[in-house]
Amino acid sequence: MRKLPIALSALALASHATLHAQEDHPRNIKPGDTPVWDAADCWAFKPGPDPYTDDALFDLRPLLDKTAGEKGWIKHDANGDFVRGDNSPIRFWAMGTHGIDLDGPLENVEAQARFLAKRGVNMVRLFPYGFKGEDKEIDGILKTVAAYKKHGIYSMVTIYWRSNAKVFWDAATQDEYKDQWRKVLLRPNPYDPDKKPLKDDPAFAILQIQNEDSFFWWSQMGVNPTGDRADDHQRLDALFKAWLARNNLPPETEMENRFWAFLDKTQVPSEAYRLTMRFYAETMRAFNTATAAFIRDEIGCPVLINAGNWQTADQARLLDLERWTHDANDIIGVNRYMGFDHQNHNGRAGWLIEPGDHFTSASCVSEANWRAFSANVKQVKGKPAIIPEASLVYPNLYQSEGPLLAASYLSLTGVDALFWFQLSGAGYEVGVNPYIGGLWKWPTQSAPTNIGAFPAAAWLYHKGYVKRGAPAVDEKRGLEGDMWELKTPVIAEDSHFDPNQPGTIRAQTDIKDGVPFGAFMVGPVVVEYGKPAAGTTVDLAGNKPADLNRGVIRSNTGELFMNAPEGLFTLNAPCAQGVAGFLKTYGPVSTAALDIRLDNHYAAVVAVSLDNKPLAESAKVLLQITTVSRPDGWEESAVRYPVGQDRKMVDGFRIDAVGKDFWNVQNTLGTVAIKNAALSKATLADANFYAAGDVPVERQGGKLLLKLPKNAMYIVIQ
Numbered sequence: 001m002r003k004l005p006i007a008l009s010a011l012a013l014a015s016h017a018t019l020h021a022q023e024d025h026p027r028n029i030k031p032g033d034t035p036v037w038d039a040a041d042c043w044a045f046k047p048g049p050d051p052y053t054d055d056a057l058f059d060l061r062p063l064l065d066k067t068a069g070e071k072g073w074i075k076h077d078a079n080g081d082f083v084r085g086d087n088s089p090i091r092f093w094a095m096g097t098h099g100i101d102l103d104g105p106l107e108n109v110e111a112q113a114r115f116l117a118k119r120g121v122n123m124v125r126l127f128p129y130g131f132k133g134e135d136k137e138i139d140g141i142l143k144t145v146a147a148y149k150k151h152g153i154y155s156m157v158t159i160y161w162r163s164n165a166k167v168f169w170d171a172a173t174q175d176e177y178k179d180q181w182r183k184v185l186l187r188p189n190p191y192d193p194d195k196k197p198l199k200d201d202p203a204f205a206i207l208q209i210q211n212e213d214s215f216f217w218w219s220q221m222g223v224n225p226t227g228d229r230a231d232d233h234q235r236l237d238a239l240f241k242a243w244l245a246r247n248n249l250p251p252e253t254e255m256e257n258r259f260w261a262f263l264d265k266t267q268v269p270s271e272a273y274r275l276t277m278r279f280y281a282e283t284m285r286a287f288n289t290a291t292a293a294f295i296r297d298e299i300g301c302p303v304l305i306n307a308g309n310w311q312t313a314d315q316a317r318l319l320d321l322e323r324w325t326h327d328a329n330d331i332i333g334v335n336r337y338m339g340f341d342h343q344n345h346n347g348r349a350g351w352l353i354e355p356g357d358h359f360t361s362a363s364c365v366s367e368a369n370w371r372a373f374s375a376n377v378k379q380v381k382g383k384p385a386i387i388p389e390a391s392l393v394y395p396n397l398y399q400s401e402g403p404l405l406a407a408s409y410l411s412l413t414g415v416d417a418l419f420w421f422q423l424s425g426a427g428y429e430v431g432v433n434p435y436i437g438g439l440w441k442w443p444t445q446s447a448p449t450n451i452g453a454f455p456a457a458a459w460l461y462h463k464g465y466v467k468r469g470a471p472a473v474d475e476k477r478g479l480e481g482d483m484w485e486l487k488t489p490v491i492a493e494d495s496h497f498d499p500n501q502p503g504t505i506r507a508q509t510d511i512k513d514g515v516p517f518g519a520f521m522v523g524p525v526v527v528e529y530g531k532p533a534a535g536t537t538v539d540l541a542g543n544k545p546a547d548l549n550r551g552v553i554r555s556n557t558g559e560l561f562m563n564a565p566e567g568l569f570t571l572n573a574p575c576a577q578g579v580a581g582f583l584k585t586y587g588p589v590s591t592a593a594l595d596i597r598l599d600n601h602y603a604a605v606v607a608v609s610l611d612n613k614p615l616a617e618s619a620k621v622l623l624q625i626t627t628v629s630r631p632d633g634w635e636e637s638a639v640r641y642p643v644g645q646d647r648k649m650v651d652g653f654r655i656d657a658v659g660k661d662f663w664n665v666q667n668t669l670g671t672v673a674i675k676n677a678a679l680s681k682a683t684l685a686d687a688n689f690y691a692a693g694d695v696p697v698e699r700q701g702g703k704l705l706l707k708l709p710k711n712a713m714y715i716v717i718q
Contacts, residue, residue: 034361034397035601036653037636042664043711045448045629047428047687052114056689057716058610058622060120060455063462064152065090068122069202073302074154076330076384082416085202092123092154092205093407093458095445096389096422103136106191109147111426117151118689119451120458124148124155125388125419127211131159133180138187142198146191149203156206156306156388156419157198159184162213165220166232168287169239178294185299199301206331208306208388209291215280216312216322220257243279250275259313262486265512269317269486277321278484284325292329306331309388315495315509317486320477323380324529331384336374337421338364338402339393339497341643341652353395353658354438358641360652363398363602364405365581366567370551371494371508374418375409376520378493381474381528384416391421393497394444395655400604400626401569401580402450403457408571411466412555413524420445428452428687430631432660439631439658448663448687449629452713455689456606456624460576465608467557467573469523473515473538476531483529490536491515491525516540518548523556571606574614578606583670592616595703598670603627607674610716616676623674623682623715625708627666631659667710673703674717682706685714 065071065084072085082090095116116124126144128137145155159180166173185199198204214220223233233255240255256272257280269277288307295301307326311334312318326332342349342359349357364373374390392402406418424431424443428451431443445451460466475490477483488511495507510517515538519525522541540548541556551564561570567582570591577591583598583605590596593615596605604626609618635656640649682695682704695715696707706715 034653036638037397037630037634039630039632039634039664041667043667044632045428045663045665045687050115050118050688052118055691057683057685057691057714058455058689059118060458060462061117061152063120063459064117064122066152067203068149068152068154068205073202074205074304076304078382080379080381080383080385080414080416082384090122091462091464092417093120093454093461094123094125094156094417094419095121096125096127096419098126098128098422098424103140106143106147108426109144110150112423113148113151113153115426116423117153119454120462121454122153123205123417123419124153125158125208126155127158127161129161131161131180133183138184139190141184142187142189143191145198145201145203146189149192149201154203154205156208157184157204158208158211158388160210160213162211164222164229165213165215165217167210167213168215168284169236174287181295182299185295185301199299199303204303206306206386207295207301207303208309208333209288209329210308211388212310212335213308214310214312214322215284216259216277216314216318217310218259218313220280221259223257239283240276240279243282244275262317263314265316265488274484274486277318277486281321281325285328288325288328304331304384305329306333306386306388309333309335311335311493311495315492315507316488316511319378319492320483320489320527320529323378323527324483327380327383327529331386332380333386333388334377334493335389336377336387336496337389337391337393337498338372338374339391340369340396341650342393342395343641343643348438351441352433352436352438353441353655355655355657357395357655358639358652359395359655360650361395361397363401363567363581364392365401365562365569366564368551368564370521370553370562370564371517372497373405373409375406375413375415376493376517377413377415377525378491379413379415379524379526381526385414386416387418389421390418391442391445392450394439394441397628397630398602399447400449400453400602400628403453404571404578404580404604404606405569407457407461408466408560409521411461411464412469412557412560413520414468420450423451428663430660430663432658437658447629448665448713449626452687453604453624453626455714456576456578456608456622459608459610459622460573460606463575463608463612465573465576466559466571469556470539471526471537472519472523472540472556473525474536475525475527476533476535477527477529478532479530482533488512489514489527490538491517491519516545516548518543518551518553521553521555521560521562522548575609575612575618576606577615578604580604593675595673595675596670597672598668600627600666600669603668605672615674617678618676619678619718621674621676621679621717623672623706623717625668625672625712625715627668629663629665632661632664633657633659634664635659665711665713668708668712669710671705671707673700673705675703677702679704679717682715682717684709684712685716687713689714
């Protein structure tokens with residue numbers, strides 16, 4: 001690969017060396033070591049009904065629009081940021097949901113909407129699996145959009161999931177697809193006060209063309225002359241031959257889609273492979289362009305459009321082709337799960353957690369796991385970027401860091417929304433499968449250490465307390481002579497974990513002579529297509545490549561610091577500060593306004609100003625502490641078990657009982673001091689944010705020391 005110019009600042013390098021001489025002290029720790037779960041040092045998390053009265057100590061509902069869409073259709077500006085119809089900026093803190101059940105009672109959907117809005121959620125993704133265009137399905141979509149709208153929550157709608165790429169080229173599949181959208185978008189909404197169809201309702205913010213489908217995924221290898229899809233191969237090959245003729249390309253070329261054959265980057269892809277990939281890219285982009293024209297011109301709907309959200313079989317050579325096909329539309333998307341090993345002995349690991357399962361837990365702030373974090377995304381310049389599905393996949397224990405990391409790094413990089421997957425109920429439900437036992441795998445966003453960690457994170461995100469960084473990588477990629485030749489870029493995303501295919505791993509994608517992967521956490525990584533590659537610039541803001549490769553990364557704003565070898569992430573902005581990671585091992589942590597001394601093995605601690613003033617001057621601060629949680633009755637044992645094709649033995653856990661009824665949350669152990677001379681009182685808030693008693697405090701000069709109760713989750717300091 002050619003080596004492109006990299007612009008680095010000698011001054012920044014010098015200051016960086018000084019910084020890490022102070023902060024990179026070795027501790028000889030293994031932050032990933034996880035103790036066996038013990039409910040004896042926990043408190044029972046049992047929220048009562050929320051009366052939704054005005055005496056809550058804090059509430060994120062006022063940060064949302066009064067009614068979704070009240071200021072017109074959501075758009076985006078030249079920087080790729082979302083704006084309302086009146087051009088005022090808006091940020092989306094998002095959740096994936098079915099709206100309870102699409103055929104359930106309206107009052108259930110209303111309850112979920114109210115619950116989410118209070119915690120700062122102002123965008124949901126509706127994704128009815130196996131959508132067939134039936135009346136009850138359409139009615140469910142219309143009902144949920146209308147219910148969320150009343151609570152200031154916008155909707156993204158997806159109705160199409162993985163056709164083995166036939167939707168991109170098969171006329172009959174495309175006709176059925178368009179007919180389904182006509183049914184969804186044109187029907188008057190009986191739940192809307194004005195009976196508006198979705199095509200006229202600005203609360204409908206994003207239309208996703210399809211979910212997790214691509215020519216560039218492994219399933220396309222099944223399209224071959226001798227397999228089960230030989231008929232598809234014959235028909236697609238005819239389209240390929242016609243494309244070759246139109247473009248004056250060698251007519252004798254045979255389709256070549258054996259992705260595995262060219263994973264070795266020292267091997268030059270054959271002409272047949274290069275032309276096949278170009279044909280796939282142009283065909284996908286043409287479909288995305290035609291679909292946008294159908295929605296805009298035939299349906300008459302100005303909604304923003306996202307083409308899709310999938311990865312590729314070869315992230316180094318094919319990811320930019322995939323993104324170029326999405327660039328035909330308004331929004332770039334990719335699903336990115338943060339997952340670690342979970343094995344189900346009944347073959348149900350994709351959707352169920354049962355006794356006898358094996359698993360490992362790992363944190364995105366430790367060891368090499370920082371690379372798995374969802375916001376490590378290559379964005380198309382000038383387009384919003386979203387992550388339609390993301391989760392620290394259960395039964396991984398380390399959930400609490402997710403919202404804090406998301407709010408921080410989305411703000412830094414300008415990735416515009418991350419949809420947590422997913423919430424099914426209207427509260428903190430454990431999610432016991434009523435039919436065969438076990439726990440549903442996906443509704444565990446309802447854990448107190450998942451959605452319970454939303455308030456402070458969503459507050460700092462909506463308020464913009466973390467600064468946007470300058471681009472760390474601004475890449476230019478041409479088509480002819482570059483992408484069509486399948487030349488590798490300067491940086492690419494890793495392959496992400498696929499929770500529906502147990503045993504999959506995240507393949508790292510490091511580009512020879514390219515930019516270290518850690519640049520994703522320095523600042524935005526953006527790309528422009530159709531521009532000469534020589535125009536690419538890189539600025540690592542003084543971070544050493546060796547540090548970036550091991551997860552020691554300072555953002556170019558100076559506000560975020562990932563220290564994966566020592567198991568700690570730090571946020572240090574004027575109005576929001578905190579940490580996430582292995583605090584007992586690391587020891588005391590100080591930010592500009594906080595001194596944190598926790599004896600918890602793992603926790604996330606964040607303080608945010610509730611009056612827009614710096615923490616050192618604020619008259620009202622929310623301190624949020626989230627530890628770890630499991631359902632009541634959960635039992636596990638430490639075991640060694642084999643993983644992967646090579647059956648390598650790893651240290652992990654066997655689930656002996658999954659529990660039920662309610663959540664147990666590990667006790668908070670320690671103190672937090674805030675450096676603010678004006679604060680004098682601390683009040684514990686319950687799960688619904690109402691006062692639940694005073695927290696002992698002690699004035700120590702310019703600091704207020706809080707002696708944290710064991711059930712500390714939310715504390716308001718005034």
